[in-house]
Amino acid sequence: xxxxxxxxxxxxxxxxxxxxxxxxxxxxxxxxxxxxxxxxxxxxxxxxxxxxxxxxxxxxxxxxxxxxxxxxxxxxxxxxxxxxxxxxxxxxxxxxxxxxxxxxxxxxxxxxxxx
Amino acid sequence: xxxxxxxxxxxxxxxxxxxxxxxxxxxxxxxxxxxxxxxxxxxxxxxxxxxxxxxxxxxxxxxxxxxxxxxxxxxxxxxxxxxxxxxxxxxxxxxxxxxxxxxxxxxxxxxxxxxxx
Numbered sequence: 272x273x274x275x276x277x278x279x280x281x282x283x284x285x286x287x288x289x290x291x292x293x294x295x296x297x298x299x300x301x302x303x304x305x306x307x308x309x310x311x312x313x314x315x316x317x318x319x320x321x322x323x324x325x326x327x328x329x330x331x332x333x334x335x336x337x338x339x340x341x342x343x344x345x346x347x348x349x350x351x352x353x354x355x356x357x358x359x360x361x362x363x364x365x366x367x368x369x370x371x372x373x374x375x376x377x378x379x380x381x382x383x384x385x386x
Numbered sequence: 387x388x389x390x391x392x393x394x395x396x397x398x399x400x401x402x403x404x405x406x407x408x409x410x411x412x413x414x415x416x417x418x419x420x421x422x423x424x425x426x427x428x429x430x431x432x433x434x435x436x437x438x439x440x441x442x443x444x445x446x447x448x449x450x451x452x453x454x455x456x457x458x459x460x461x462x463x464x465x466x467x468x469x470x471x472x473x474x475x476x477x478x479x480x481x482x483x484x485x486x487x488x489x490x491x492x493x494x495x496x497x498x499x500x501x502x503x
Contacts, residue, residue, distance in 0.1 A: 280426065303489045303490055303491075305490075305491065307494075312395075312496075312497070312499075313496055313497065314390075314476055314478075314494035314495050314496045314497050315429075315476065315478075315492070315494040316494070317491065317492075317493075320489065320491060322489050361428065361429065365489060365490035366490075371417070371436060371482070371488065372480075372488050372489060372490030373419075373431065373434065373490055374490050374491075374492055376428045376429040377428055378426060378427060378428040379428050
């Protein structure tokens, strides 16, 4: 069964510092992988996704993630944090069931950015 | 701009009340989902629907039911609200059309924060 583990429920960085949010998944088949962002009191917004092809995926707001099959990881990075990046981030893997795909989410990582 | 719209952003209800949470999408998506979100637990799937009048249980269906009478509308019903159903409820949709076409990517509404007193 597919599952997602996000290491660190809270991450704090300084403005301008590297952002690294970790995600490991388990999947018996090549997965579809996603990162979503949630700002306070809002729904989830897609940051980026990996389906096929290039393993380094670029998303919105300067974020990117690399699919590493050997490590079963899909870590999210951004070279330089901005105050507006403070939010909660969710990693998700697609699970096949009954001929359809559904998403399984990690528990989330709350990112704080301080001056 | 394509959207998933949840009718109520904030609700306060009393224990035992019947609660309806409404969700409408304008993307002609086949699949619709209801999740609840609680701190430290991430998103947990309550119910989903792959077609009009069709529904399937997710991981935590107890205490909930759903209705999908039209393709664009998916309602979550709490027959008798309890305090442990205080939570953020998120509706989402995806294109559907089977595994060959649908990666599972979800499009979310803004959420409905329910407090049961």
